Amino acid sequence: MKFFEIKKQSKKSKARVGIIHTAHGDIHTPAFVPVATKGTLKTIPPREFQEIGVQVAFVNTFHLVSHPGANVIQKFGGIHAYAKLGIPLMSDSAGFQVFSLGGRKPFDSAQGDSQKRIKTHEGEEVPVKKISEEGVLFRAPRDGKEILFTPELSIKYQQQIGADLIMAFDECIYHGADYEYTKQATERTHRWLERCIKAKGSPSTLPRQARDRSGLQQFLYGIVQGGVFKDLREESAKFIGEQKVDGVAIGGVAVGETKKEIREQLRWVAPYLPEDKPVHLLGIGQSDDILDAVRYGVDTFDCVEPTRLARNGVVYTKRGRTFGRIDLNRRTYLANKNPIQKNCGCYACRNFSLSFIHHLFKERELLGHYLATWHNLYSFAEFFRNLREQIAAGKI
RNA sequence: GCGUGGAUGGCAGAGCGGUCAAUUGCAUGUGGCUGUAAACCACACGCCUUCGGGCUACGGGGGUUCGAAUCCCUCUCCACGCA
Numbered sequence: 001m002k003f004f005e006i007k008k009q010s011k012k013s014k015a016r017v018g019i020i021h022t023a024h025g026d027i028h029t030p031a032f033v034p035v036a037t038k039g040t041l042k043t044i045p046p047r048e049f050q051e052i053g054v055q056v057a058f059v060n061t062f063h064l065v066s067h068p069g070a071n072v073i074q075k076f077g078g079i080h081a082y083a084k085l086g087i088p089l090m091s092d093s094a095g096f097q098v099f100s101l102g103g104r105k106p107f108d109s110a111q112g113d114s115q116k117r118i119k120t121h122e123g124e125e126v127p128v129k130k131i132s133e134e135g136v137l138f139r140a141p142r143d144g145k146e147i148l149f150t151p152e153l154s155i156k157y158q159q160q161i162g163a164d165l166i167m168a169f170d171e172c173i174y175h176g177a178d179y180e181y182t183k184q185a186t187e188r189t190h191r192w193l194e195r196c197i198k199a200k201g202s203p204s205t206l207p208r209q210a211r212d213r214s215g216l217q218q219f220l221y222g223i224v225q226g227g228v229f230k231d232l233r234e235e236s237a238k239f240i241g242e243q244k245v246d247g248v249a250i251g252g253v254a255v256g257e258t259k260k261e262i263r264e265q266l267r268w269v270a271p272y273l274p275e276d277k278p279v280h281l282l283g284i285g286q287s288d289d290i291l292d293a294v295r296y297g298v299d300t301f302d303c304v305e306p307t308r309l310a311r312n313g314v315v316y317t318k319r320g321r322t323f324g325r326i327d328l329n330r331r332t333y334l335a336n337k338n339p340i341q342k343n344c345g346c347y348a349c350r351n352f353s354l355s356f357i358h359h360l361f362k363e364r365e366l367l368g369h370y371l372a373t374w375h376n377l378y379s380f381a382e383f384f385r386n387l388r389e390q391i392a393a394g395k396i
Numbered sequence: 397g398c399g400u401g402g403a404u405g406g407c408a409g410a411g412c413g414g415u416c417a418a419u420u421g422c423a424u425g426u427g428g429c430u431g432u433a434a435a436c437c438a439c440a441c442g443c444c445u446u447c448g449g450g451c452u453a454c455g456g457g458g459g460u461u462c463g464a465a466u467c468c469c470u471c472u473c474c475a476c477g478c479a
Contacts, residue, residue: 033431035431035432037432038432042432042435043435058431060431060432063432063433090431092431093431095431096431096432097431097433099431100431100432100433101433127433140433141433142433167431170431172431223431249431251431252431253430253431254430254431255430255431262430280431281431282430282431283430283431284430284431285430285431286430289430301430301431302430302431303430303431304429304430304431304432304434305429305430307432308429308430308432308434308435308436309429310435311434311435311436312428312429312434312435312436312437313435314429330425331423331424331425361435362423364435366435368435369435
């Protein structure tokens with residue numbers, strides 16, 4: 001069976017409706033990939049995925065290696081069995097942690113002042129100890145243990161974890177990096193991709209041991225970098241597209257740029273994306289961004305936003321084609337009899353008032369996190385279902 | 397009635413002569429969260445302000461002192477103990 005199947009290609013844009021076939025089921029694209037970093041989609045039991053409309057989830061190699069360890073997961077037959085995640089899974093390579101744990105988040109133009117340094121903990125040791133041609137040496141925040149990631153190790157760990165779709169080991173470049181650094185890092189990511197491909201073996205297959213154990217096939221995505229520089233983005237997209245990868249991911253996006261800059265980067269990259277391979281946009285996220293990205297040919301999106309916001313008390317409302325937000329912690333909802341969203345079919349809205357959910361948040365009751373997460377994920381599922389319908393109908 | 401201990405900002409509760417408009421937590425408000433070190437973070441939270449500062453405040457009143465939320469007297473109220 002073909003890995004990626006395009007069912008309908010838009011004539012208006014690069015948008016398409018398709019299916020990604022994996023050993024753990026099909027993913028109807030465009031699809032949202034909620035983030036289950038540590039093997040759990042925080043607050044949601046796996047058996048409810050289907051009811052919510054969660055088709056696929058995203059786990060993180062760095063965090064799973066940090067605990068419980070890739071070898072432990074392998075002993076249980078892979079992350080699907082270990083965490084009872086009966087759906088297709090993607091795993092991240094740890095490349096994002098080079099950014100998120102790197103302590104180098106210097107510029108944030110989205111906040112206005114592009115010269116303003118974001119506060120990092122003064123004097124504290126940064127978890128990313130060293131980046132070299134060989135790989136990246138981390139100090140795990142959870143216990144201070146040193147963890148080395150190289151392209152070969154990242155692939156090995158991802159094979160042990162056993163997600164269906166895996167990411168090449170890259171460097172997610174911090175926003176504010178200059179041209180020279182971005183160029184060096186992007187080229188290094190390219191060399192790392194070649195090492196990932198070599199380490200993985202023949203395309204679309206696992207090493208014998210892992211394959212025998214789980215019967216899985218794994219598909220590798222290469223990751224486009226290039227930062228905020230047009231020529232580097234184009235060059236990177238071209239390079240990644242030419243490699244023997246199963247899919248292409250766009251990385252290094254939404255690390256502090258404005259929404260306008262994010263779109264720019266997509267526009268630069270889009271012409272060079274291979275049309276027969278699924279395209280993943282790493283870390284995006286917000287409904288308006290998704291709506292635009294789909295037009296550039298993006299098929300899947302992972303983002304922590306719906307689940308993190310939910311835990312912080314923020315839930316989505318429908319506002320035109322995109323989402324508005326409600327902050328459940330506000331006292332104004334104390335006695336509000338309405339659901340989060342009228343006519344919403346989710347478990348939270350069908351059963352509970354804003355008042356009660358507000359009460360749960362103010363009392364720090366865990367059910368509040370569960371209901372808010374349920375609602376946000378359901379909203380995303382609906383949003384993407386609608387997106388697929390619109391593309392199929394030729395409207396996007 | 398006697399004795400003892402209390403009364404502090406929306407609440408709880410520190411402070412016990414100057415560095416106190418007053419620690420801290422909660423509540424409240426505002427902003428933030430886009431490949432998860434995030435059930436999190438930042439800021440504000442007496443009134444006024446030309447942002448330098450000014451004014452009114454630690455139950456009421458009076459006193460001591462250069463200076464009192466802090467010490468003394470007294471009144472009111474609360475808690476506990478004894479009658």
